[in-house]
Amino acid sequence: MTSIDASKLKLPLQMLLMGSATKLVAPKTKTVFIEDLPPEEVAKHAPEPAGLVNLGNTCYLNSVVQCMRSIPQLRSGLRAYVPPPRSANSLAAGTASSSPLLLSSLRDLFESLDRTTNAVPPSNFVMATKIAFPQFAQTGPRGQPMQQDAEEFYSNLLTVAGGEMRGNCLTAGLTGGQSAASAPTPEELDGAENLADALFGMKMEETLTCDEFSSAETAAAASSDAMDIDNNTALVEPPVTSYDLHRKLVCNIQGGSDASAQVNVNHLSEGIALSLSGKITKHSEILNRDAVWTRTQRIARLPPVIVVQFGRFYWKATPDSQDHAGVKCKVMKPVAFNGTFDVYEFCNEKNSKGLEEVERCSSSGGRRPYRQKAQGRR
Template sequence: MASMTHKMSVKWNKNVYDIQFDPTLGVDALLQTIQDETGVPKERAKLMPKTKKMWKGVLNAKYDLTTLPPPPLVALLMGSAELPVVPKVKTQFIEDMAESEVAAAGAVLPAGLLNLGNTCYMNSTLQCIRYAEDFKGGLDNGTSNQFNQALSSTFKSLDSSINAVQPGSFVMAMRSMFPQFGEMSQRGGGHAQQDAEEFLASLFMSTSQVSVPPSLAGDGVTNLPEACFGLRMEETLTCPEAGDSEPPVVKHDNAFKMICNIQGGHGQKVQISHLGAGLELGLNSEVEKHSEVLGRNAVWNKVSRVDRLPKYLCVQMMRFYWKATPDSADHQGVKCKMLREVKFGETLDMFEYCSDKLKGILKVPRDKKAKEEEEEAERKLNGDSKGEDTEMKDTEMKDADNAEDEEMKRALAMSMEAAAEPTGACAGPGLSPDFMGIYELYGVVCHKGRDSSSGHYTAWIRQAVGSDKWWSFDDEQVCEQDTQAVLQLNGGGDWHMSYLNFYRAKE
């Protein structure tokens, strides 16, 4: 029988450890795993719940871990480490390591992807999806078709190589399953350039056959891309012409990205210069719909709000559009690109774009954080900060012991209250109850050129959570960048400009 793997976030001091464990092995095995990660001996470890409907008080050896509620699970660890944690892997020199070991250790620049005939749109998007770890790992949860199998294989090749990877098998599978990506250029010279967003949509369509990993289960999600990138949108339609006589129409729909509408230029009333304004514009629109009260079609106002957030968030900058050219020879039109500068930051706060229900969920940790900051400011104002010197070392130790006792009392009280109260709601699958709706930018797909049928795509990836260092992927060419360079990808000229922004939930 296959083992069941659970994930628990264990908070100890100022650190958070993601602990993988098998609940069927019992409490002792869980505490041993925690000891290996933190250095806190299991004999003196006191583990208390921060997620409701877990155990009461301090975890005891007789507790049945198989009765734990669905993830996310969060616990508080009390106890001190007697000795520093011994490294699990001995020091190795690069010249003594295999290529896959060097790649896994991050000792060199990560591998890029060879361009196999205008496949830069594919290469750049794959690099951004590659660093959505839950999605990449979840592909092994059932790869039912050739596209998904080739996708998983390509990611594994990238992670184990220090040289550029040739994605030949994946390109063949992609063009077989989605023939539009095999279209030849009318200008001659091989395959046509494609739209990175259309490729991303096709990738999500294919991988929707992959089931949800246990760590992201819940909240009604049914497949891998929905569990990782899926948003649930609440749409409210009202008919101003009918007034209060026509009740609002409220419905829910799923989406895999947010839209940043871009407007601006000479003579236009709306000038979008920042991501936030573009998102708000994209959530408000007008539609023509039948009114029962009026007995005919009328213009309705449509207001969309996010009702469920994902662990990974994609935002599309609506830079490409179709311009009709009735006076041209073919009387059709041309593909154009909006070059307007639209600034974005390192983080994105989604609170203002959420439904009232979701705002209520996010408000709990946000209020808690605000209260903690207020109390900390008061302590500093009163000269009672944690960094204040004391007169004697033994007094410091005594104060630390007292503080630990007080923390334990508070944690015990909290765990008892949690057992009595209903389960706290989360903003979405895989998100902690402490998630405040704030995301960190981790990847950008950029386009350089004048329209979607030409130009060149590149990817920019943050090296680690909170890091100021980035990599830029220009097909097989990889180099280091910094955050300042990434924030310059906001448009306004012929330089690389953001088209797809990828974010991950900030804990």
């Protein structure tokens, strides 16, 4: 504000005062600025999660940890995890399991990430990983840590979680630490006995059908190759159905779009459909010899979390090489995917009917995809 020369003012003066005639009341709640909050409170309101420091080609580990951190059920189960007591004999002999150390360090790492917005060095978890899985401790000619595969680490980590996180961990993870009365029933778990299978496990229905005959007529024509078969009886090789538990779907890119590729995969759904079917050689009871069968897999149980692996590596034969029979090649091509992953076409008949029922009950006007695709590294 500039100074006023009173000698130039003429009377009378008109002055306008702005304010309130009443006494100002202090706010009931003190205004708190984010700069005044402790680090753990700032981390809760941060738009982006805290990062992880790369400790030397540990990007494979960091990416899996960040994906796992976004799953609340897994975090609830880890909070309830209590390492089993180790006997004095196992400690003395050095045979104590490294699994409790791995899961405990993962839980502690999650808690460290919750308390800050700065990048956190996962030193203890990397050390526990190398103790549990020595293959991740490999070094190059100059002693530098070697690059590792994120999918291999993910599979090994879930194997440990599947062996350790049972009982209370399973209940706490699926109920969010609330009352056990809200825990899923055995029918809903459908054979999942640990938290890893309950969260990630897909019960896959595999059907094998013999390609060499698919009708009674062709079966009778082929029966001359079989032993002790009544040609007057209509014979059809019955399909063979089995069930297995998988913790991921695979998007099979099949070697890219070059001339040697079997299939040109451009979209996620195409790659998954490719990995869920194929040809195998199997003994035929009707023909009494090996025959070609078609393998078809469908999802019989949908888990809360679906993990998709992009199979970016394939084996390329090198017949002209004197050093090796083939090399492992990486597919350098983009594969598109939608923001929402619709698994309807990959489900078996029972699950498909369930999703159709959801569609009929939905007011959105279209089929509601089962689950949104989680963000993560490909």
